[in-house]
Amino acid sequence: MTSQALIRPAWTPATIALMIGGFMIFWPLGLAMLAYILWGDRLEGFRRDVGRSTDRFMGSMRRTGMGQPFATQTGNVAFDDWREKELARLDAERRRLHDAEAEFASYARELRRAKDQEEFDRFMAERRNRRDDGPIVDGQPA
Template sequence: MTTMTSEQTYAPRPSWLARTENWLDEKGKGAWIAAMVLGFIFFWPVGLALLAYMIWSKRMFTGKSCARRGKARMMTTRSTGNSAFDAYKADTLRRLEEEQHNFEAFLERLRDAKDKAEFDQFMDERAKRSDGDTAEA
């Protein structure tokens, strides 16, 4: 019988769902798509649930592979043991996440402005057509 010493720590084992997600992430986007297709073949609600999850978690539309994203996520949470560097890393990551959020917000405003411009152009053309129709009558 083995006993735990004070230096040993107990890390809870992730759930089967988390282990499956990590395994699929390691295999890449193709594995996610294969799992989704198999889900549709064997029991369509599973395939639909996987498709919804892939869209919700943005796994479907990223240019990077899931495996690289998973490894990057693990690297950001691991401590190096150097508290000054860990503080610097945490501050840099926080700043980068804030910049990413600001950039995504900028892109959203840009898309909204483009949509509004296209809609305004459509309404102007429609108004011109209806003015032309009433002038002919």
């Protein structure tokens, strides 16, 4: 979400007005708006976690031999075989994308660590150079 959005999970005049209007019209609407204001920024992470949990659960069901519990056989063997192959291919593609996402997250984390290390080293070098200039009294060089 961009910080320029009119209705975003924050205490803006628009969200406060919607919350008050929601309480006046029907109290669960006001309560829902209050929850959005307080915890709306966590919704994206929550949705991603639920998706991953669902993928793991369905994958474990396939591995245990239960198949797809909500899929029905059409009676056309050729179509059912094709569908199973496509679903297996899509599952492999999903796993490959998930691995690439994890690999990129690790790469980005390593870049941030390297940048932080570089900034810290620069700070320490500047601090060392400052100390070499002489003693510091009351925050000023003496």
